[in-house]
Amino acid sequence: MGALSAALCLLTVASKPGVAQLLVSNYFGDNVGRYSLPAGAFLGNLNGGILDGTLASRVGPDGKLYVASELTNGILRYDARTGRYLDTFASGIGFSHPTGIAFAKGAVLVGNFEKSTVSKFDSKGRFLGPLVGSQEYALDGPDVGMVVGPDGVLYVPSFNNGAVLKFDPGSGRFLGYFLSPGGIAQPRTILFRKKLVWISSDSGNQVLRYKMNGSFVDTFIQPGSNGLKGASGMAFGGDGFLYVSSWHNNKVLRYKESDGSPAGALIETGLSGPTFLTVVR
Numbered sequence: 116m117g118a119l120s121a122a123l124c125l126l127t128v129a130s131k132p133g134v135a136q137l138l139v140s141n142y143f144g145d146n147v148g149r150y151s152l153p154a155g156a157f158l159g160n161l162n163g164g165i166l167d168g169t170l171a172s173r174v175g176p177d178g179k180l181y182v183a184s185e186l187t188n189g190i191l192r193y194d195a196r197t198g199r200y201l202d203t204f205a206s207g208i209g210f211s212h213p214t215g216i217a218f219a220k221g222a223v224l225v226g227n228f229e230k231s232t233v234s235k236f237d238s239k240g241r242f243l244g245p246l247v248g249s250q251e252y253a254l255d256g257p258d259v260g261m262v263v264g265p266d267g268v269l270y271v272p273s274f275n276n277g278a279v280l281k282f283d284p285g286s287g288r289f290l291g292y293f294l295s296p297g298g299i300a301q302p303r304t305i306l307f308r309k310k311l312v313w314i315s316s317d318s319g320n321q322v323l324r325y326k327m328n329g330s331f332v333d334t335f336i337q338p339g340s341n342g343l344k345g346a347s348g349m350a351f352g353g354d355g356f357l358y359v360s361s362w363h364n365n366k367v368l369r370y371k372e373s374d375g376s377p378a379g380a381l382i383e384t385g386l387s388g389p390t391f392l393t394v395v396r
Contacts, residue, residue, distance in 0.1 A: 135353060136196075136395045137381070139360065139367060140169040140182070140259075144387035147172055147182060149198050152394065153354045155367075155381040163200025164191045171216045171259045172393045177238070180395070181223070183213045183259075190216065190225065190240075195395050209234040209242035215261030217269060219284035226257030226271060233257060233271065233282070246287040247271070253296055254280055259347070259391045260304035260315070266327065272302035272314070279305070279314065293329045304349045304391070315346040315359065322346060322359060322375070341368045341377030348392035360389040367392065 135152040138161075145166045149158040161182070168185035175181050180195040181204060189206030190213065193199060204223070213234075215226035223236045224246060231254045233247035246269075247254060256274035263269050269284040270293060277297050281290040293312070294302070301317035311332060312325045320343050322336035336343065336359065345363030352358055357370045358381060367382040367389060382389075 134396070137350065137352070137358060137367070138172055138180070138393040138395060139382065139386060139389045140172050140348065140391035140393075141386055142168055142170065142185075142362070142388035142390045145169060147193075147198075148385065150367075150382060152352050153356070153381075157385065159198060161193050161198045161200065164193070164203070166191065168212075169390075170214045171261075171391050173216045173218070174393070174395060175218055175223070180393075181216050183216055183225070185212045185214060185228070188213065190223070203240075205236055205240035205242065209236065209244075215257055215259050215271070217261050217263050217284065219263045219267075219269065222284070224261070224263075224269065224284060226259075226261040228256050228258070228274070231255050231257060231273075233261070233269075233287070235287075246284070247282060252280055252289045253278065258303050260302070262305050262307075264305075264312075264327075265307050270305050270312075272305060274301050274303065274317070277302065294325075299323060303347045306349055306351065308351060313349065313357075315349050317345055317347055317362075320344055320346055322349065322357075322370075335375040336370055337375075340375075341370065341379070342366065343368055347390045350392040350394045352394060353396075358392055360386075360392055362389050365389060 146160040170183040172182040180193040188210035190204040192201045211227040212229040217224040231250045235243040235246040255276045258272045258274040269282040279293040300319040306313040324332040348360035365386040369378040
């Protein structure tokens with residue numbers, strides 16, 4: 116197959132309705148790679164814009180892909196399906212090494228790692244002020260997995276002190292700890308599924324599960340299982356597997372959603388600090 120034919124084939128696969136793409140944020144590569152699911156074929160990187168230290172990438176309520184560029188202090192937007200650069204949503208004021216992105220009540224919320232704050236922006240990218248002030252309630256290093264849960268609560272992983280905090284995403288009112296400081300080693304991504312909360316532990320090299328009230332359920336992925344080293348990004352593929360980025364050895368690993376048993380690697384080459392995963396259909 117010639118190069119042009121191969122490119123057209125990949126474009127057809129990427130554009131076909133119902134076909135899933137796995138987006139992989141490469142922190143040291145300063146890009147977001149696009150891969151087909153379940154095959155793992157490389158479809159190219161997000162095209163355009165200046166990314167430096169890419170972290171969370173999430174599809175917003177407007178259908179656009181928002182990407183945190185930590186070292187340029189900004190959020191860029193892309194076409195979620197094709198990966199084409201659209202614009203810079205916001206940059207500069209209100210940012211201090213952005214990591215996580217969440218959406219609530221017409222606002223875009225951004226976790227800032229350096230000053231341990233959560234900033235609030237309107238849908239036009241205008242800075243509305245801090246939702247959570249610097250290190251309030253022992254917040255220390257809000258990380259990539261900041262997310263609004265199915266209960267309408269903002270969950271913020273506090274990387275440096277091993278906590279997960281809860282806030283009202285509209286007012287910023289503190290709603291207590293989901294996990295108190297020291298409750299989990301370096302929490303990163305938070306997922307909700309089957310009335311359970313799944314949290315990746317970076318230095319723990321594992322994935323833990325909890326009930327919605329914060330009580331511990333089990334260790335879903337055992338430490339180091341399948342070669343996991345630096346558990347960071349997580350995403351359900353919709354194909355019966357949970358995908359986890361192993362960012363210290365540059366892999367995306369696959370586990371059975373039913374029991375957490377290892378199912379090999381989806382991606383083993385071409386990554387550079389994979390920290391966040393997003394599935395786009």
